[in-house]
Amino acid sequence: MKQNRDKIEIRHFHPFCGSGCGAKGFNRGHARIGKLQAVFRCLGGVDSNPAAIADFKRLTGVPGTVLDLFSREQYEAFHGHPPPADWREATAADIQQAAGHERPHIVFLSAPCKGFSGLLSQAKSTTPKYQALNALTLRGVWLTLEAFKDDPPELILFENVPRIATRGRILLDQIQALLSSYGYAVAETTHDCGELGGLAQSRKRFLMVARHQEKVPAFLYEPTKRPLAAVGGILGRMPLPGDPGAGPMHRVPRLQWKTWVRLAFVEAGRDWRSLNRLAVEDGHLRDYLIVPDMHAGTYGVRDWNQSVGTITGNARPVTGAFSVADPRYAGQDYGTFGVVDWSGSTGVVTGQRSPGQGRFSVADPRPPRGPLFSKYAVTPWTANTGTVIGGDDAGAYAVSDPRPTMQRGKGDHYLTGGHYGVVPWTASTGAVSASACHDNGHWSVADPRGLAEQALEGEYLPAATDRLVAMIQSLDGTWHRPFTTLELAALQGLMDPEEQLELDGLSDIAWRERIGNAVPPPAAQAIASMMAETLLLAWSGQTFVLSATPVWVRPVAAALSLPGGPAHG
Known part of the structure; x- marks a missing residue:
């Protein structure tokens, strides 16, 4: 511990560091106990993705280390082939080197969560590939403990998705036993990163808190509360999407025209299922017309x-x-597009008999008949179908099945319930995922800011599959559009809305994956600040304090106060 008058340095280190967003938040941590003030310093981070390590240097100002933490067996199971000839297993010495041969006071691990996530089906999560990925959690903790066993870190924090508590129960029990054997009191808790950092998204996470019992005693805290923000409060401070001055991460995705139309007719706060309320006849909207502005x-x-x-x-x-x-x-009736009543008579039948030339359409009250009219029909759950024939797409051979879980975020059917979801401007989002896209969740927004006049080539609308950026004024008067990559980064708290952000590479897919995997810096800052307060109390010899620790970190504080024993129950 370095001390400069009343300033005390707190060093932190990050295995599985990703792009360094968690480390960036820790660097911003602050705490003061009496005259003592905490000052954070990052020792480094480890990740197997070179692009993420390039981001780490940008965001933290500290070099990271590209290092694969797989064992050989795990590597082969995950990749499906042996490692290259120059590959070798990481050791505790590699972890020490990545930390600059300094000892951290806090170690923050956010191991790969894909195998534990509800975004992955239960069947896939049990395959050797994802079991190997999941096992990195245990190996990462073990390498960290071995690297600093001579002078253990005061606090070790292990962060992941909430479902790890069930899908990874065996691994968590092993991690807890391992930490206990190194002298740590261990507790499990959950928190919402949105409440920790005042974000515009609800991002619930699992946290295992390990406190070295000899170095850090327990404390008591008095909480307050903090609400979530609205997406409009974040996005409204940013340039309009597509503004060249905001950089390539703020470009609007080029979607197919039919996708833009779907988004325009999805009600804000709902998803694709609201399209079922529209009347569609012969593949066209009956009650609405879209024309170029x-x-x-x-x-x-x-x-x-x-x-x-x-x-x-x-x-x-x-x-x-x-x-x-x-x-x-005014007294003449040319009957253009005229429809004759079923009980009435037509005018004179001429050589020009198209619907646009007179009353040459009829309101036929008879029900449609024949296989053409039942194509793609959906049979109710309680009704019977027609005769089953060889051409299974020519009749009522679909069913409205009420059994699947359709709610977004419930079970493995979450995608079905979130397609083309549109978030209202005044609401918060769900957790930004690594695969956030317009068609797999609520990753579009009803933007009420001025709809710019768009110039279209010619006088016709695009073809259904044409890819473009379209601005359609939706029924609620807003522009329903996907979040840009930069906006997702802002919702994650990677930067202030007024700032610009540049991540390594030029791929939106790669950017979004790293953004979705990130620990929101404001949430990490809140956790770091509370950790610092705990350490300052321990180092100043205090064993009891009443403080204003907010309720959004109370579970973490409570975990720190536990003397040991079971981590769950």
């Missing part, structure tokens, strides 16, 4: 007594107010 006054009609605006070379009804309300033919 090429010019103000599109399809504008001038009164007979008004003057018109400037006549342009492209003066047509779809380019401005170039139509007129002509009173001279």
Whole structure:
């Protein structure tokens, strides 16, 4: 421990550091007990992804170490082949070197969580590949304990997804036993990173807290509370998406036109299931029409007594107010697009018999018949189907099955319930995942800021599969659009909304994966600050204190106060 008058340095180290977001939050930690003030310093981090280590240096100012922590057996099980000839298993000495041969006071581990996550099916989570990935949790803790066994860190924090408490129960029990054998009191708790850091997302996480019993006594705390923020409070402070000045991470994804239309008609706060409320006939919306907003006054009609605006070379009804309300033919009925009642008669049948030339359509009350009209029909759960025939796509051979769990986040059917989900501007999001995309969860937002006028080539709408950036004014008057990668980073707290962020590489997919895997820096800062307060109390010889530790870290504080014993129950 380095002390400069009343400032005391607290060193932290990060196995499985990822892009360094957790370490960045720890660097911002602060605590003061009497005249003593904590100052954090990062010793380094370890990760197997070179791009993540490049990010680590950017975000923390400290070099990280590219190091694969797999054992040989785990490597082969995960990758499906032996490691290259120059590969070797990591040792405790490698961990010491990654920490600059200094001893940390706090070690923060956020091991790979993909195998424990509900985003992965139960069947896949039990395959050798993901079992090897899961086993990294135990190996990472063991290497850390061995590296610093001569002078153990005061605190070790192990963070992961909540489902590790069930899917990884055997591993957690082994980790707890290992920590206990090295002199640590261990407790398990959960917290919401959104409440810890005041984020605009609810991000529930598991935390195992290990306190070295000889070095750190227990303390008592008095809590307060902190609410979640709204996405609009974060995004509203950022440039409009697509602004070149915000950098490549703020570009709007180029989606298919049909996807933009789906998003436009999804109600804010809901997902794709709200589309079932729309009336669709012959593959087209019955009650709505989408037209290009090429010019103000599109399809504008001038009164007979008004003057018109400037006549342009492209003066047509779809380019401005170039139509007129002509009173001279009010008594004549040309019947354009006219529909004849079933009990009425038609006019004279002419050689021009298209629907746009007269009353040549009929309101037929008879029910549709034949296989063409039952194609893709869905049979209710309580009804019977028609005859089963060889062409299984030509009849009512789909069923509305009420059994699957459809709610987002419940079981392995979470994707079904979250497709094309749109978050209201005033709400918070769920946890930003490593696979966050417009079609696998609530990763679009109803943006109420001004819809910019878009220039379209020609006068027709795009084809269904054309990829583009489209701005469709939704029924609620907002633009339903995917979150940009930069906005996801802001929701994770990786940077302030007014700041810019640059991560290694040029791939949105890779960026989003590292952002989704990150520990939100504001949440890490809150945890670090409380850890620092605990250490300052221990180093100053105090064994009892009443403080204003907020309720959002109370479970962590309570875990620190435990003398030992069972970590769960």
